[in-house]
Amino acid sequence: KCICSFSVLADLETRCSSRVQVQQMPGIDYSKFDKIEDSDDEPQLAPQLAKPAAQPEPPEPMKLPEEHCRALDDAPSLKLPDGDWLTFYQTKMTAPQRMQTLVHLWNSAGQTERVEFLRHLIDLINNPAITNRIKGGQEVLKDLDANYYHGVTFPEAWVKTFEGLQVDEKKVTFEKLFKSLDQQERGLVLGTLM
Numbered sequence: 001k002c003i004c005s006f007s008v009l010a011d012l013e014t015r016c017s018s019r020v021q022v023q024q025m026p027g028i029d030y031s032k033f034d035k036i037e038d039s040d041d042e043p044q045l046a047p048q049l050a051k052p053a054a055q056p057e058p059p060e061p062m063k064l065p066e067e068h069c070r071a072l073d074d075a076p077s078l079k080l081p082d083g084d085w086l087t088f089y090q091t092k093m094t095a096p097q098r099m100q101t102l103v104h105l106w107n108s109a110g111q112t113e114r115v116e117f118l119r120h121l122i123d124l125i126n127n128p129a130i131t132n133r134i135k136g137g138q139e140v141l142k143d144l145d146a147n148y149y150h151g152v153t154f155p156e157a158w159v160k161t162f163e164g165l166q167v168d169e170k171k172v173t174f175e176k177l178f179k180s181l182d183q184q185e186r187g188l189v190l191g192t193l194m
Helices: 006-019 084-091 095-108 111-125 156-163 167-179 183-191
Strands: none
Touching: 084 167, 095 156, 095 167, 095 183, 111 167
16 A cells, blocks of 8 residues: 655655756657547547347257157057057157156146156055155146157147046056156156256
8 A cells, every 4th residue: 555645745745846857858748648539530420329238049949859849640549458559658769758748748737647657656666765856745746847858749648638537547557657757757757846
């Protein structure tokens, strides 16, 4: 820090100016340097008006690979206990299509049915280290966000059939679908519940 009183600075200025004499070059008019901002050798810039901040453009929706968007009109009917529908689910559908199908089946069920699905899933998993981490209360029973898989197709006829099934048949359907998933897909399903 520099702490000086005004009188010390004034005294220092007086001493320095008495010792140093500034010599001016003959024939040069130094007055034109008094106002440097008025120099005529620099282009005059028009005052800039404040521009409103540019709004970032919304990101373009991701273009999904064709395989996730293909129509699934060729899906066999959802018939229990087994059938071509499960093979179709496992081999003809992509992982996002399988997840989208589960989301729509879950969302088509009522709250009391969802409780039954969760209980059955907990029995299937049979691992307290995992099942104890499943959320409790109404939060876990809410609709899942189908927009996460926006644009991904699923067998819509299966949802209509599923809605007409009894709760025990729905549990069996979910069990078969869940068991047919690979470990990563099962992790996605469980992740939505934790």
